[in-house]
Amino acid sequence: MVSKSLASATMKPLVLSMLKDGPKYGFQLVYRARQLYEGQIPWSNSKLYPLLHKMEHDGWVESYWKSSDSGPDRKYYRITAEGEKALAKVQSEWQMVNAIWRDLWGPEVAIG
């Protein structure tokens, strides 16, 4: 299990990456993240929505409501062009860091 601070640092790029595949609502993002993490990265549900709201404020995602079968409407999120640029930047940063780890630690423990 990775540390909370590292988990916290991965949330934003992870959410943007998942939204790149198509619009999603909150629980879908949680479910997909669980599938990817397989329990290795502690995920805080209560932090997801404030993160989405912050990214919406920054213009990286936009939201819309759709009616649901039961209860209140569902809120969907999709990535914007600004969000894709931000994701691209984050990707290059992580890849740079990844290259450094690969040099230091060798290919066996490097990510991906």
Place this chain on the structure above:
Amino acid sequence: MFNLETALSTWRHQYKYSRSFKGRDLDELEQHLRDQVSFLVSGGAEEEEAFRTAVEELGAYHETETDYRSVAWMKTRDRKEVMREISFFLTMMANYLRVAFRNLKKNKVSSAINILGLSVSIAVALVTYLFVSTVMNQDAFHENSDEIFLVHQVTQEEDGVMWWGNTPMPLGKEIVQSIPAAERVVRLAQSTGNVSYGDADIRASFRFVDPEFMDMFTFPLEAGTYSALTNPDQVILSYSNAERFFGMEDPLGKVLRVRIGDGDPAELTVTGVTKEFPAAADIQFSILMGYDALRLAGEIDSENWATFTAATFVQLRNAADEALVESQLNEAYIDRVNAPDLDWQVTGFELDNLQNLTHNSQNVSRTISGSISMAPVFVLSLISGLLLLLSCFNYMNITIATASRRLKEIGVRKAVGGSRKQLVFQFLAENVELCAMSLVLGLWMAWQFILPGFNAIADVNFEIGLLESWEIWVFLIALVFVTGLASGAYPALYVSGFRPTIIFQGRERLGRRRPLTHGFLTFQFMLAFMTLASGIVLTLNGRYHTNRDWGYEGEHILFFEAFNPAELNVIHTSALQAPGVLDISLSRDAVGYNDQDVDLIIDGKEIEAIEFGVSKGYASVLGIELSAGTLLDDETVRSGTESILVNETFVAEAGWEDPVGQFVNLDSTSYAVAGVMKDFHYNDFFSIIQPVLFKLTPETDNRFVTLRLQEGAGVATSGFIDEQLTAVFPDKQARFFFQDAGFQAFYEESMGISSIFIFVATIALMISCLSIYALSSQNVVNRLKEIGVRKVLGGSSSSIARLVNRKLLIILTLAAVLSSPLAFIGLDALLDDIYAYRMPLNALPFIITYLVILGTTLLTISTQVRSINRARPADIMRSE
């Protein structure tokens, strides 16, 4: 039976009132829970279990609320709801205050007790603030105060470095011409003289200054101009002197007849009157004239470096140049100052800022600055802080003691969703509101009672000045908030921690174990004990002084002051014929009225002494006893040798074993010691007796006629002499004093000091009694069943009251035991600081203090007898 909709509704309800969730945030979260429940149910889980898992994974309320709060303000701005949030906040504040006010009204007695205690403490704190800020900011009101410095001369003496406030007269002009960093220089000289206007004929002090005085210092005028500083026949009066001379008349243009120092009579026109000096003004004047007018006081060689002026003020262009100017003075003027007199050799000059003069003046000789002891500042600040602390403890004790009355209120508030944070806020709001009310009442008390009383005792003229000073508002507002938070924090946390379920089940017991409450009460009693002990000690010390021997006759001694030789002659002649006169003597100085500081050389050693210029017989008129030698009688005068009398302290300072016949050098004249006087208090008991000498002075120097009278002859004698004087000088009135009037003035000042402590002790005791009243009332409520049983078994109400409050009495005794040694040490040091001569301390004052506090406590507790009397055992048992 689990119902998802009901569970979701209950879950949503706890978030409903949080301001961190905006718009449809809760809809989004609810839908998340529904989606997760559906997912888990589709995997085989029970709906209730799925719901619990979903809620658990979402996170606890405070976690979720915290995460949403981090972006709440961002969303408020995005949604353009800023004004709405502010409005909500103000509405919430108003609601807190409304509820707080309602609660204060519901608990009138405890609220009144708290407000009263706090008000008095706030009033004392305010007066202390005025005093301390005035003392710490002496002369700071002058616009240029940061750049104004007094020049001091520095000499090296046997026992160390000495500083002198007076400076050579030519120095001022030299500084202006040769030191560029000096923007302006003002010399100040002073003298005393007689001033007559109409029938009034008084002794006054004169100050002479260079014209730049009005630019250097900030003394705005009430009327007229500063033309007197360049016109030697004009004067400027202080506001109080203008009132003294002219009452309601316009002083401008009036002519005063004066005789200053040794000068000739002159007529001076009043051309200016200053506004009243602020309380923080140390440098003041009664009558101000230009420096050139100093010649009215007699011939002075102002170009002579051996002629000194009382003060030389320098205003620097930049205050940071202080050290530079000092070094320039040292380089240029040390030799010139030292040249005229080889017995007077300075080692350097130092500048002292105007605002520091009063704090440093105890170390400076011949300074025009008054001296401020930091002891009153420290003591008053300590007293004020302790009283505030006492009030805070009082509030805490009463709030906790009466908390049982609010159990149900707290239970209901929590049950309907109130968070602990909201409850804490509610209680703090109540407390701050109570403090605000106390502030208003405290301001009124300070204005009406405490400040006028303080001004009378301390002989000052402080005003609250709410409109003149913003600093006082900052102080008051900070005082309210700090006191409110400090006193309210613990009770708020304590009371808000009650659990609703236990309250409604009736299982919440506010236990008798309240160590913190007992600790607060112990501290309150200790404070009350120490302050009351201080008042009693000082009062007993006052009685000690009343019985202490001054070393000379105070009763039946009358002395007259004459302003010129003709007047003196008339008074003397009249005294020889007056009824009831047993003995007469003339003198230049009068014990208890004035004296001269002199420097003598004894076997090459310089000592400072107090000189009284007298004629023969003066010592015997006053009844001063000798321990060796003879008085300055006819034999001494006939012998042709210049003789003096000295006191025992003088002998000790000189190191003589056989003083009679020893010689001292004074003003280049050698004097032989004719006799040794037993030490007497020529001043008061505040100051230590210095070396004193009586020296025969020429008849022409005499100003006082001192008479020893028969008992009861005072009125007749003074009346007779006054008549004789008026017959010769119709516009004169005899100016006379009874010797023991000086004693009375000292006793009144001394009693003033003890009055302050008695007053503070009364307040401390009163506040402690308020706590005792509240706590003992609560004790009765808590032990109602026990009281009922004891009454049934035949116990008397008074014995039950004492039993129920036994712990309070134990706390009182413990406080007395703990505080007695502290009070003893503190008071011993305090007496040493105030008085040079004081009573030795013993256990008696502390025993009296304990008995007073015990009696007051028992009296307070006895008020519970009535409530115990009224308690009917049958009703108590039924309710319990």
